[in-house]
Amino acid sequence: MNKEEVKKFLEELYLLQDLDLLIDQIIDPTYLQTFGFKVSEEKVEALKQKREEVAEKLRKVNPRWLQTYERLRKKYKRGIARVVDGICTNCFVHLPASMNPYEVDTLPTCPSCGIILIWMD
Amino acid sequence: MIEKLLREDMVILDLKAKDKEGVLREMISLLNLPKDKEELLLSSLMQREKLGSTGIGKGIAIPHCRSVVVDNITLIVGVSKEGVDFDALDGKPVHLLFMLVATPMDPSMQYLTALGSIARIARGLANEESIRTDFSSPKELIDYLMKFANE
Numbered sequence: 001m002n003k004e005e006v007k008k009f010l011e012e013l014y015l016l017q018d019l020d021l022l023i024d025q026i027i028d029p030t031y032l033q034t035f036g037f038k039v040s041e042e043k044v045e046a047l048k049q050k051r052e053e054v055a056e057k058l059r060k061v062n063p064r065w066l067q068t069y070e071r072l073r074k075k076y077k078r079g080i081a082r083v084v085d086g087i088c089t090n091c092f093v094h095l096p097a098s099m100n101p102y103e104v105d106t107l108p109t110c111p112s113c114g115i116i117l118i119w120m121d
Numbered sequence: 122m123i124e125k126l127l128r129e130d131m132v133i134l135d136l137k138a139k140d141k142e143g144v145l146r147e148m149i150s151l152l153n154l155p156k157d158k159e160e161l162l163l164s165s166l167m168q169r170e171k172l173g174s175t176g177i178g179k180g181i182a183i184p185h186c187r188s189v190v191v192d193n194i195t196l197i198v199g200v201s202k203e204g205v206d207f208d209a210l211d212g213k214p215v216h217l218l219f220m221l222v223a224t225p226m227d228p229s230m231q232y233l234t235a236l237g238s239i240a241r242i243a244r245g246l247a248n249e250e251s252i253r254t255d256f257s258s259p260k261e262l263i264d265y266l267m268k269f270a271n272e
């Protein structure tokens with residue numbers, strides 16, 4: 001994968017994570033209690049299906065990277081973390097200054113906790 | 122914690138947009154995100170709205186989501202004098218919007234705590250005869266809301 005393809009993959013991955021977070025939220029009892037909102041089973045299922053469609057698209061591009069994301073989700077409840085001021089926002093470790101956002105055929109991960117890293121302007 | 126989230130620079134006293142997407146876009150613009158990140162955040166908020174409107178009735182809406190595009194938990198308050206069609210539960214136009222966006226994870230449960238505080242303010246506002254929209258400054262709006270937060 002060239003740098004542009006890596007960037008595109010990561011952008012699709014944000015979308016997947018946002019969908020995963022939304023699903024986590026709407027099935028969280030504390031959340032439901034806060035508002036008294038009830039989301040129908042049907043809508044939750046439709047959302048899960050959309051999530052699978054996005055995941056499938058990513059699986060076709062790079063199954064190994066998607067697997068890494070899924071594994072991290074199980075461990076940390078999220079697979080991606082932002083880099084802010086050179087620090088991984090999952091484990092708060094300073095990253096090596098030589099790390100670059102997008103490199104050919106490389107999924108950027110934190111050397112300390114392994115989470116997938118993203119840089120934003 | 123709600124007093125820390127209610128910031129004068131995160132207030133829009135006269136929203137111009139007239140529909141749900143437009144108003145969310147207008148409020149997101151305060152975050153000064155790059156265009157592509159703005160779109161991602163909008164799509165997360167709209168995705169949540171598709172599950173059921175966060176227009177809880179009595180002219181109040183609480184659009185919210187977690188997203189990787191934001192650095193911190195942020196609350197943006199918007200006032201629409203004319204009202205916005207938000208598919209609210211009571212079908213009435215929305216005049217006061219509390220948009221809460223948070224990072225994917227916050228170990229101290231700030232997100233749910235903030236949503237709880239906003240829900241408390243909303244309950245207080247719902248007991249008023251009508252929702253005020255005539256604020257002359259962000260501070261005046263914040264002071265008005267804090268009155269309900271502390272009740």
